[in-house]
Amino acid sequence: MSVFLESLKKSGHLDRLDMTLCNVGSRKLGSQDDYASNGWSIFAPRLTIYGFDADQDACDLANADLETRSVNWTEQHIAAALGRSVGESTLYVTQDPMCSSLYQPNEPYLERFAGLSDLVNLDFTVEIETTSLDAITQDLGIQNIDFLQLDIQGAELDVLEGAVRVLETSILAVQVEVEFSALYLNQPLFADVDNYLRKAGFTLFDLATSYRPRTRSPIVSPHHPGQLLWGDAYYFRDLLEEKNRGSNVPNPEQIFKLACIADVMDFPDYALELLEYLTLEYGKKDINYNYAPNIVESLVQFPELKKQLGALPIIEKIRDYIKDYEF
Structure with a gap:
């Protein structure tokens, strides 16, 4: 749930922001796979979404659904198999199509974990x-x-290695599924993906992890619910880090866009840090970068903060940028 975006929308700050999302593996299985249902629709009508999936039927269904909803943003799903380069490859279609991959399922390993064989074993x-x-x-x-x-x-990792240009020139945040054990033969693992993205200038912020117990075991620990097998890793560019300054000073609009992405992805602490930085660095010269009123308006939503708002360190820093507000 975002904290600052509603205030930023109301004050008109989002009116100048164009937001473009790209989802590789865009098959929609439910509302959790629909960006608009997860807060991104606040950027409409200046929101553009591209989905890529190897399954033509899945893309057709997604596009048909968009037509029936008459959405006020631009979204299209394109049937394409993305990898490291242009060429030919084998697609391993699994028992459940959502688990299909350019890598062959590691069936002997999958059989050791409850419920995986029925999903990931090879069909054709x-x-x-x-x-x-x-x-x-x-x-x-x-x-x-x-x-x-x-x-x-x-x-x-194959897709990331084939995305050198867009990673260098525009991408501010990445959400990537990673595996910690080889569910597919010879696949890259989390360490490989993490190393690549760190070298590309991204910082790991969080991991949403998934576990599976052994097939043969009738018991599972409440503290260790099986083996860690996969998860979603969340990466952001840290545009405030010293190495990102110097001669290559980040554009304030880029920092603002990063703050908005962090907020919609439920990293409000990072969003707040970025909005504070923009306010202090640019807010006096350009009112478009004075986000102090938005910060206050957003923080007073929390009853436990409203009572002590004036004493918060963040408010002390931006107090000179707030007019007509009594603490």
Whole structure:
């Protein structure tokens, strides 16, 4: 749940913001896979969403659903298998299509964990054409991607390695599914993905983890509910870090966009840090970067903070930027 975006929307700050999302592996299984249902619709009508999935039927269903909803943002789902480069590859279609991958399921290993074989075991294979994120965005004329989500069953690093240009030039945040054990043969694991993204200038903020117990075990510990097998890793650019300053000073609009992404992704502490920085660095010269009123309006929503608002360190720092407010 976002903290600051409603205030920023009401004050008109979002009116100048164009937000572009890219979801690789965009099959929609429920409301949790729909960006608009998870808060991103606040950026409409200046919101653009691109979904890529190897399954043509899944893309057709997603596009048909959008037509019936008459949405006020731009969203399209494109049938394409993304990988490291343009070429040909084998798609391993699994018992449950959502687990299909460019990597072959590790069936002997999967059998050791409850419920995985029925989902991930191989059904059939098909030869497909692959492309890279850099190539397809160039072909489609996509100039900018702000947020990238990847969920393609072990091939996430392949896509990242084929996204050098967009990672360097525009992406501010990445949500990527990672595996901690090889559910697919020879797949990259979390350490490989983490190392790549850190070298690309991203910082790990959080992991949402998933566990599975052994097939044969009738017992599971409440403290250790099986083995850690996969999860979602959340990465952001840290535009305030010293190495990101110097001659290559981040654009304040880029920092503002990053704050908005952090807020909608439920990292309000990072969003607040960025909004405070913009206020102190740019707020006196340009009212568009004075977010002090938005910070106050958002924090008073919390009863436990409202009573002591004037004593908060964050308020002490931005007090000179707030007019006509009595603490």
